[in-house]
Amino acid sequence: MSTQRASNPRANVFILVNLGCEALFVIDQRLKAQEIALDKSVQVIHDVTTVLLEPKFIESLINGSIHNNAQLLTAEHCKFMLNDIATCSLMRLDETSMEKLWNLMTMMYKWQLFVSRHQHNLLDITFRHLDAINKLYPDAKRHLLIDFTKNTLLDFWNSCGEEQQLSIYRTNKAWLECFNTKISLLIRLGFQSMDGSFINALDQRHYLDYVKCIGENIYIKRSEQQQEREPNRIDQLAAQLNIASGEDLQPIDAVQFQKQFEQTFSNTLFPEVDNNARATSSQVQCNSNASGCEFVQLLSTDGNPDEVATTASGNGSGLNQQLLDLYSKIN
Numbered sequence: 001m002s003t004q005r006a007s008n009p010r011a012n013v014f015i016l017v018n019l020g021c022e023a024l025f026v027i028d029q030r031l032k033a034q035e036i037a038l039d040k041s042v043q044v045i046h047d048v049t050t051v052l053l054e055p056k057f058i059e060s061l062i063n064g065s066i067h068n069n070a071q072l073l074t075a076e077h078c079k080f081m082l083n084d085i086a087t088c089s090l091m092r093l094d095e096t097s098m099e100k101l102w103n104l105m106t107m108m109y110k111w112q113l114f115v116s117r118h119q120h121n122l123l124d125i126t127f128r129h130l131d132a133i134n135k136l137y138p139d140a141k142r143h144l145l146i147d148f149t150k151n152t153l154l155d156f157w158n159s160c161g162e163e164q165q166l167s168i169y170r171t172n173k174a175w176l177e178c179f180n181t182k183i184s185l186l187i188r189l190g191f192q193s194m195d196g197s198f199i200n201a202l203d204q205r206h207y208l209d210y211v212k213c214i215g216e217n218i219y220i221k222r223s224e225q226q227q228e229r230e231p232n233r234i235d236q237l238a239a240q241l242n243i244a245s246g247e248d249l250q251p252i253d254a255v256q257f258q259k260q261f262e263q264t265f266s267n268t269l270f271p272e273v274d275n276n277a278r279a280t281s282s283q284v285q286c287n288s289n290a291s292g293c294e295f296v297q298l299l300s301t302d303g304n305p306d307e308v309a310t311t312a313s314g315n316g317s318g319l320n321q322q323l324l325d326l327y328s329k330i331n
Contacts, residue, residue: 009070010160011171013061013153014126015078018112018172018215020052021129022105023086028136029219040090042137047089049133049142053149062156072171075178103181110176111186112214114198119169121214123157128215135217185222 024045031041051057064070082105083098093101112125127150134146157165186192189210190201201207206225210218 007072007174008164008167008171009065009072010062010156010164011168011175012065012073013058013156014122014168014172015073015175016061016081017052017058017149017153018109018126018129019078019082019105020048020085021133022108023082023101024048024052024133024136025108025217025219026101026104027086027091028217044089044091045133045136046139046142048086048091049136050145051085051088053145055145055148055152058149058152062152072175075175103179104183106176106179107181107183107186108218110179111191111198113173113176115200115211115214119162119166122165122169122172123154125215126153128213132215132217132220185218189222 027048028041028045031044036044079102082102083093086098086101087093113122116122116125130146130150134143157168160168180196182194182196183192186198187194189206190199190204191207191210192198209225210221213221
């Protein structure tokens with residue numbers, strides 16, 4: 001019974017849409033960090049949004065999930081589709097960058113469901129995701145597309161009934177259980193420990209601020225909080241070394257400190273990014289301030305990151321038509 005509840009194919013559309021929105025948040029952040037020209041950034045965000053929320057794609061996911069022989073999408077299938085969607089415009093991702101993007105998508109969404117407490121939180125998170133990508137260079141066409149997606153998902157959710165809704169919610173949580181990557185942003189916020197597990201930081205005020213709006217663009221929210229309060233460097237170091245808030249800093253053995261320091265700052269993803277960091281070539285290299293490889297890599301024909309070789313039509317509805325045709329046939 002529990003296995004069936006955790007394998008409801010009706011969860012497919014919520015998994016794809018929520019992960020896709022998280023991908024858009026990361027892509028937007030990386031475009032800004034690389035100082036890509038505004039018109040190119042707008043085109044990338046609009047193109048990816050258009051393909052992700054293509055009505056035929058959304059409807060195919062919904063219709064395919066209610067068949068008697070419907071199956072829950074595997075992680076490999078989702079990763080394949082989201083890779084195609086994320087690179088449908090001017091952007092190119094190498095294998096390493098896509099792996100980092102995938103880890104960010106899955107772990108951020110997993111944390112959001114971890115702090116949720118009710119099945120209806122799934123719909124709230126999904127709508128906040130959609131509202132947040134609507135704020136990324138908004139225009140009337142994208143606004144209509146997002147509203148249509150929200151109405152479609154709401155109708156589908158309401159048609160499922162309470163039992164199916166609970167099953168969809170549990171399936172989303174169970175689907176994400178296999179992912180256990182350390183994310184620097186979550187560690188810095190005090191929401192994730194160094195073994196990859198999540199922390200219920202109920203005594204932290206900023207934790208509640210994030211929980212009340214789970215699904216919003218966490219990178220923008222984090223940036224806004226940093227502007228409001230210049231972080232204390234000692235507090236930052238204490239948080240990254242998992243020293244509890246208000247705990248006195250006691251002398252520790254130097255060897256033990258070095259070991260913990262190396263463990264803390266190695267093999268973690270998405271370090272705090274210096275938005276003034278510039279791309280030094282067409283293949284964006286690791287920036288010393290960012291201490292990690294760029295996630296979004298744009299091809300260039302002459303070494304200028306702003307001069308990007310266009311492989312799309314510039315119109316979202318014409319992008320990757322073969323891909324859309326394939327998705328529209330999903331049963």
